[in-house]
Amino acid sequence: MKKIIVFVVLFSIIGACSDEKSNSVEIRNYFSIDSLINAQIDYLITNNALLIKSENNKLKNANALKLDSAQWRLQLEIFRSLDLNKPTYIGAYNIEHLDDSGSNLKILSYRPISDDLPIKKINIYYLDHLSNILRINASVKKSNVLYSSANELNMEFVTKDDLHVLKNYSIASMQKLIFRDTLSIEINGKITY
Numbered sequence: 790m791k792k793i794i795v796f797v798v799l800f801s802i803i804g805a806c807s808d809e810k811s812n813s814v815e816i817r818n819y820f821s822i823d824s825l826i827n828a829q830i831d832y833l834i835t836n837n838a839l840l841i842k843s844e845n846n847k848l849k850n851a852n853a854l855k856l857d858s859a860q861w862r863l864q865l866e867i868f869r870s871l872d873l874n875k876p877t878y879i880g881a882y883n884i885e886h887l888d889d890s891g892s893n894l895k896i897l898s899y900r901p902i903s904d905d906l907p908i909k910k911i912n913i914y915y916l917d918h919l920s921n922i923l924r925i926n927a928s929v930k931k932s933n934v935l936y937s938s939a940n941e942l943n944m945e946f947v948t949k950d951d952l953h954v955l956k957n958y959s960i961a962s963m964q965k966l967i968f969r970d971t972l973s974i975e976i977n978g979k980i981t982y
Contacts, residue, residue, distance in 0.1 A: 819873035819882065820897060820913060825922070826869055829955045830861045833980065836954075840864065841979045853981055864978060867960060868942060871911055871927050873899060881906055889914060894923060907931045922946050922953050938964045955980050 832838075839853035842864075856864065873882055881903065887896040897913040907929050914924040929940040940962045947956040960976045 819878070819884070819899065820919065821872060821874055822911075822925070823869055823872040823874070826865050830858060830865065832952065832954050833861050834858050836982050839981045841981065843977045845975055846977075865958070867940070868925075868944060868958070870929065871908060871925075871942065873908070873911070878906070878908075882908075920953070935967045936965070938962065949982060954982075 834857070837855060839855055841848075841853045882899045882901055885896075885898040885900070887898055888894075889896050892914075894914045894916055897915065897919065899908070899911040901909060909928040909930050911925070911927040913919070913922060914926075915922045923946050925942075925944045927940075927942045929938075929942065931938050940960060943959045945956045945958070946953040948954075957977065957979045959978070961973075962975070963971060963973045965971045
């Protein structure tokens with residue numbers, strides 16, 4: 790009987806502590822880059838967009854390519870890694886609303902609270918409201934004892950059919966493995982409608 794009472798008391802204490810912790814967690818909602826990518830892919834497919842791609846400033850395709858949804862997803866997949874709406878990132882980024890000193894745009898800026906997070910910055914440039922996004926740029930850096938990488942990601946948007954749609958993107962990437970040379974690559978994609 791004593792064992793049952795002790796068990797019930799311990800269970801109640803543990804339950805009370807876990808409830809207290811869950812109430813103290815602050816949940817932030819960040820801008821959903823994942824949803825933005827999905828909407829862009831839908832628009833690209835619906836409007837028969839074409840892609841002209843270059844790597845290291847060398848034209849990869851002489852002709853513009855028409856891609857299906859799986860191919861567009863593959864092309865834009867790296868930008869999905871910028872979505873901060875993941876349990877690991879809850880409350881991990883400072884959010885600032887700034888005015889761009891070089892234009893009339895506003896900036897939604899995310900910076901990590903801790904240096905150990907891989908996404909070092911995300912700047913979303915927009916005109917008056919977040920539904921009017923004109924540019925996104927971000928820096929992602931990862932490293933450990935054997936490996937380091939850095940990516941600069943950029944997307945630019947243009948107004949078409951009263952929507953802000955993807956105009957071009959760029960990915961500048963550097964990777965370094967221990968005892969190996971540094972590998973750098975720059976990928977540029979231009980979308981035509």
